[in-house]
Amino acid sequence: MIKEFCEELPKVELHAHINGSVSENTIEKLLSRKQKSDHQYSFKKGSTATLNECFEKFRLIHQLTDDTDSVYQVTYDVIHEFHEDNVKYLELRSTPREVPKTGMTRELYVEAVLRAISKCEAENLDIVVKLLLSIDRRNGISVGHETVKLAQKFQASDGERVVGVDLSGDPNVGDGRDFIPVLKEARDSGLRLSLHLCEVPALQETMDLLCLPPDRIGHGTCLHPEARGRQEFVDTVINHKTPLELCLTSNLIGQTVPDLDNHQFRFWYEKQHPCIICTDDKGVFSTSLSEEYQLAASTFDLQPSDLWRLSLSSIDSAFCDEQSKEKLREKWKLCKPQIEKRFNLKLESSGYQTQKSI
């Protein structure tokens, strides 16, 4: 029953990398478009890999999404797949990439993603989609700067959709502090910041990045002392009430947590800190948001009411305006009686505090 409940639950996805979310189905389409047949792209359920091997997967996928048509196709399919999984609000993030041999520039890349989002809007899918542009820490500060300029440009011309900037890429490469001026520049122009922080122990950069402060944190795997973090990191996150985007399967497969019992979800959830369950890379990690909710339920003994409150309170942390959040809450309210009836239960809305809207 919990499986069906998680599938029917209206959900919010706030941490999904476009190229990591590509399904096997879409990979097949891309392979046939490019007249290749290569199965090294598949990622079987339950398999594990080191973080480095996961980054190798992204590199292989990028070889398939090296032109604007593929980027459009991938974005379009990913939105439809989240829609089919009952995701009502989706924030995608992606690294604008240039590929000289196909003529794709970073700007054309973003345009292709936005075109796919517009197409889905024109199809009246019951899903709101926003975009964050990712700064890959491996690409250095000048590309980071260019990415922020692009985000600002599209924010001005397409303000509804481009809502923020993400800092991601291999956490073992470079120093996140180098990007602070670039991130401040983004924030000063009204873009929201979601930063991959402390996926691996990173004592040097963490405090400075936390003090920006970001609007949300991706993973935060090693923030707390039990995971080789520091109490002052925890205090800072709590003081700023910075929501955490938590991705169970991704962290398990990427081996940044030893097992799910020791996943940081438990630490933050017990503190009633805003936690958002996310997929990260549903393609590469062969999962879905419904499966992530199910996994959270079985690992942390969560009941349907807890899952309901988690999905509803995730709206508070979205990077959209307050009016859009109200519309989403209304949607949850409308479907609640149907879900209660179908599963013969009463969903309690209180208990887990909903947080300030960011």
Ligand code: 5GP
């Ligand atoms: P894209 O930005 O090309 O749409 O999605 C793939 C990219 O997202 C990867 O190359 C990587 O930079 C970033 N990414 C995906 N998953 C993770 C993750 O778990 N941690 C970090 N730090 N970056 C990730």
